[in-house]
Amino acid sequence: MTGRMIDMTIVGGGLAGGLAALAVHRAHPELRLALFEAGETLGGNHRWSWFASDLDTLGKDLLEQFRKVEWNDGYEVAFPAHSRRLGSSYRSLASHDFDAALRRALPANTIRTRSRVAELLPDGITLESGEHIPARVVVDCRDFLPTPHLRGGWQIFMGRLLRTPEAHAVPRPIVMDADVRQHDAYRFVYTLPLGAHDLFIEDTYYADRPLLDRNALSGRIDRYCERRGWQGEIVGGETGILPVITGGDFAAYRRSLGPPGVVRTGARGGFTHPLTSYTLPFAVANALALAREARLPGEQVAAIFERRARRHWAAMRFYRRLGRMLFDAAAPAERYRVFERFYRLREPLVERFYAGNPTLGDKLRILSGRPPVPVPAAIRALLGKGSPLVHERS
Known part of the structure; x- marks a missing residue:
């Protein structure tokens, strides 16, 4: 060439x-x-x-x-004080x-x-x-x-593809199960039923530092699967660290x-x-x-x-502001409350939020009502700069 x-x-x-x-x-x-x-x-x-x-x-x-x-057939979310099934169709590649x-x-x-x-x-x-x-x-x-040049936090994840000997009977995606121990981050488990015997289970964290402890995350997936009664052969997986830009x-x-x-x-x-x-x-x-x-x-x-x-x-300015409140106004173990409150809102708003197309009314609705973080901390977060998106040197 x-x-x-x-x-x-x-x-x-x-x-x-x-x-x-x-x-x-x-x-x-x-x-x-x-x-x-x-x-x-x-x-x-x-x-x-x-x-x-x-x-x-x-x-x-x-x-x-x-x-x-x-x-x-929709998807599910779960939090300590709230669970819900939403009707949006979901895709995975x-x-x-x-x-x-x-x-x-x-x-x-x-x-x-x-x-x-x-x-x-x-x-x-x-x-x-x-x-x-x-x-x-x-x-x-x-x-x-x-x-x-950019600031924010990190989304850290480990995914596991599990092949079960018996049909697992999970009917639809569980996009966010935050009814789990938080481990000093906003933690949730994401599960996709890829087939009658195949489950993709991903443990995800919104963390301040870009550190991925493979042994710890693998053990937590083990315990989550035990709790759900899922057993089988591990046939694949993935890990990643992505920026959450604030x-x-x-x-x-x-x-x-x-x-x-x-x-x-x-x-x-x-x-x-x-x-x-x-x-x-x-x-x-x-x-x-x-x-x-x-x-x-x-x-x-x-x-x-x-x-x-x-x-x-x-x-994307609105999302960056929400991210600053998530990372800088909420204690790590309490960050799930931000999403728990969000998932009580109307489904069309949720769809537009994920697509990156919220209306002015959506933004007002998200910010209205009792805030999931302390107001003084939210103000400090919005006025602050946040942490640079750089990996720490060992």
């Missing part, structure tokens, strides 16, 4: 990069694309889930390419199905795994091997990196990513839900936007996405 100009190079074969490649190819099959991923497979080892209401018709059409698990679908849909030689990129410039990329690939448009879709200097963060002229999207570009760390709805929207602009010169596409990033940052 050295020396041959291509139309678009996409760096990072995760959710944002894979969907971008698919959307551009579907809209412009004549364009020459290249998708570079440092790992061995696209998507790594992950599971992405979302509510059907998170996506519009075009977004749902883009995801039709992928084999996924669908639940149309595993990374191995993501990888398989993209390999079927994209032209031969588009995907290059085990290809780590050393340098991204507006006119091309250079791999660690020294190979240079000129490109009209360069798109950076790599994962988020810790940064002193503030910072977004312009400085974007400048720190590299030279102008490169299209920056995905989690590294700042396109996440600040409070839930969801990325799928934004990855879908950005993939479709990239497809609409794919014929433009790279610098013009980069400028369009710079504006999209700034608009997204502004639109």
Whole structure:
């Protein structure tokens, strides 16, 4: 590929990069694309889930390419003082199905795994091997990196895929079971019945520090499964640490990513839900936007996405404020009360909240009534800066 100009190079074969490649190819099959991923497979080892209401018709059409698990009978949440079943349809996509679908849909030689990129410039990329690939448009879709420019906390999780010898009889997803010991963080367990004998169980924490203790989390999943009466063979799993962004200097963060002229999207570009760390709805929207602009010169596409990033940052301000109250106004063991109160609100509001599209009325309703955190602490949290999103040195 050295020396041959291509139309678009996409760096990072995760959710944002894979969907971008698919959307551009579907809209412009004549364009020459290249998708570079440092790992061995696209998507790594992950599971992405979302509510059907998170996506519009075009977004749902883009995801039709992928084999996924669908639940149309609602989902459940549980807290110490409140439990509820909601009616929203839910979806989940595993990374191995993501990888398989993209390999079927994209032209031969588009995907290059085990290809780590050393340098991204507006006119091309250079791999660690020294190979240079000129490109009209360069798109950076790599994962988020810790940064002193942004502030907040962390979402830490360990997931386990359990295969039970007998049918487990879990009828629908349990998206949030916070009726568990909190362990100095907002803790909940997330369970997906992927099949009659397959359960995906994930232990999740909204924590101040980005520390993942595998032994401790594995033991807690063991005890949770014992309590629920679930037994079986562990056939897979995942772990992760995601940012929960509560503030910072977004312009400085974007400048720190590299030279102008490169299209920056995905989690590294700042396109996440600040409070839930969801990325799928934004990855879908950005993939479709990239497809609409794919014929433009790279610098013009980069400028369009710079504006999209700034608009997204502004639109997510409400969530960042909620995040500051969660991390800086509530004692760690009491943080669950914020979500417990939220899940008493009307279901359409809950749907819009997760999709990142709350109305003014939704915001007023969320903030009205008796607050789940002390008012003086909430005021201090809103006036404070929060902690930088950097990993601690051991």
